[in-house]
Amino acid sequence: MTDRYSRQIMFKHIGEMGQEKIGQKHVLIIGCGALGSANAENLVRAGIGKLTIIDRDYVEITNLQRQNLFTEKDCDEQLPKVIAAKKRLEEINSSVCIVPHVLDANFETLCPIIERSSIDLIIDATDNFDTRFLINDISLKYNIPWIMGSCVGSMGMSFTILPGQTPCLQCLLDSLPVSGATCDSVGIVSPAVQMVTAFQSTEALKILVEDYYSLRTTLVTFDLWSNYFQTIRVERAKKEHCPTCGKQPSYPYLQYDSQTKTELLCGRNTVQIRTGKKIPIDRLAKRLKKVGQLRVNPYLLSIDYQSYRAVIFRDGRVLIHGTNSKEIAKKIYHQLIG
Known part of the structure; x- marks a missing residue:
């Protein structure tokens, strides 16, 4: 199997030791749409040991423009996205353990999965901030790094959150360029997906090989159509009294009243x-x-x-x-x- 990953092993920041670490790690991807399926494919091709994928939806014809793992046949059969993804990913790399969950990501479903699994990293591939805040609370409570990512139109952003080190999503509220736009209201071009995926998958590989020194510490935002790219330093955004990562965390999105x-x-x-x-x-x-x-x-x-x-x-x-x-x-x- 060394030949399979030879070009990745030749990359000096990974090498044989890094490749071995990648093969021992377990990543949870929440969402299996555009970002989720692309990140899943990158990690499976990179030789991740175990991949758990969660998504509540099924394949529709509008997905095919930007969600690379799916086919017209998946759409005709209305297959749940994680089931279609598992089939395709196993064709790409049969040595990876892929665990699909056809369910909604909420407190009741996520916490049992986290508690019975040894998860090294969570990748956010969701389409709403409610779920991201839930991921944020779970990440901090269980001390698991997570990589945020979102895209709409030709714009996107990403940030890597390390419990106890970086600001969390709650801390970043004032720094995030949040709008009410969605893919269904303003559309999306697939290169925006690929750009966010590139940031997320690269950060994921750094964490998996334990090269924390090389992690990007800034919030990155871009608009490909307008030729705009910005990195924002956010280390000062970390709040001492943050309800998620502060000295006395209450994890508000893990409370019953916060569940939709x-x-x-x-x-x-x-x-x-x-x-x-x-x-x-x-x-x-x-x-x-x-x-x-x-x-x-x-x-x-x-x-x-x-x-x-x-x-x-x-x-x-x-x-x-x-x-x-x-x-x-x-x-x-x-x-x-x-």
Whole structure:
């Protein structure tokens, strides 16, 4: 297997010792869309020992423009992203242990995975700041470094957070160029994804080979279309009384009141409802076959109902496409599931 990674081993900052370390490490990627799938592919090609991937969604046709792991066949079969990703990644490197989780990343789902696994690094590939703040609290509580990344339009940003050393996401609130734009509202070009992925994957390799001295200490932001690039020094942003990384942390996003039970999904005219209990898909399919057009696979049930489409996952999540109203979404949910 040395020949497989020979060009990476020749790179003096990795070498044989670094390659051996990479093969012993476990990375958790939260989100398997554009950033998640690209980072996953980079790490699998680099020879990561174990990769755990979490995502709540399934492959859609609009994903194919920028999410490199997926195909039209995955879209036709409505495969969950992590299942499609696992299949493709194992074709790339069969020696990597890949663990997929078709579930929503929240306190109840993430903490058990963290606690029963020895995770060396978390990579943020999510599409919302609620989940990022959750990752931030979990990272600091369990002393796991994490790499933030986001992109929209032709813009992107990234920052590496080391518990006890760097400012955390809570500390950076005043420094982040946050807007309300999403991929679904203003679009995105794939080079922006590739740029953020390059920053994240490179920082990941530095952490995996334990070359902490080479880690970038600045927040990087860019706009490829406007030819803009900036690095921002943020070391002074670290706050002594930060609720996540301060002297007396309370980890606010790990509290029950901070957990979202019903949420809008990234400008997609879709509401997600989390039930907290598994749904018997097979039995439900029999009951709903006369209600609307059904599509069923081992992981989910999709039904066209009135002017909406409901996608029901076994883990208890339901996506109601066609509305931004939580009230309407709940009404459709109760009409279909009870």
